[in-house]
Amino acid sequence: MTWATERLEMIKAGTVDLPPVVQTLKLGLIEDWGPGWVRKRWRGVPETLNVDGSMFGGYIAALADQVLTFAAMTVVPAEFAFRTINLQVQFFRITRGEELVIEGRVVAQSKQTIVVEAAFRQDETLVAQANAVQLLRPFGRA
Numbered sequence: 001m002t003w004a005t006e007r008l009e010m011i012k013a014g015t016v017d018l019p020p021v022v023q024t025l026k027l028g029l030i031e032d033w034g035p036g037w038v039r040k041r042w043r044g045v046p047e048t049l050n051v052d053g054s055m056f057g058g059y060i061a062a063l064a065d066q067v068l069t070f071a072a073m074t075v076v077p078a079e080f081a082f083r084t085i086n087l088q089v090q091f092f093r094i095t096r097g098e099e100l101v102i103e104g105r106v107v108a109q110s111k112q113t114i115v116v117e118a119a120f121r122q123d124e125t126l127v128a129q130a131n132a133v134q135l136l137r138p139f140g141r142a
Helices: 003-013 020-025 057-073
Strands: 032-034 037-043 080-091 099-109 113-122 125-138
Touching: 003 032, 003 057, 020 057, 037 057, 057 080, 057 099, 057 113, 057 125
Parallel strands: none
Antiparallel strands: 032 037, 037 099, 080 125, 099 113, 113 125
């Protein structure tokens, strides 16, 4: 196990202290993971909705960044940390806080980057899709 997969196991078990950003934004945790993939279920809360009841797109981007980070954690080498250097989100349907199944997966990896993508589904219908590039850095380097 690496630092990242150990943390994923703790997140899945619900035995980890949530970072302040996760608490504040009510992002939730993952339900399952394996090498190269993660999955979570998430339901919108009133604080994340626009005045018309639709989900705020920036919030979906925050969920995407979290899930894409978790997916990268499944493969990051033990001696490395990483940061999101590019994040793109495409929206296909409006969601109004219904339960979403969000799945992230690793699509490519090199010595310097991990490329990840995520799909947001509501009842099997694709609501949004995201992709990101994670830059790897040895621990101790900025």
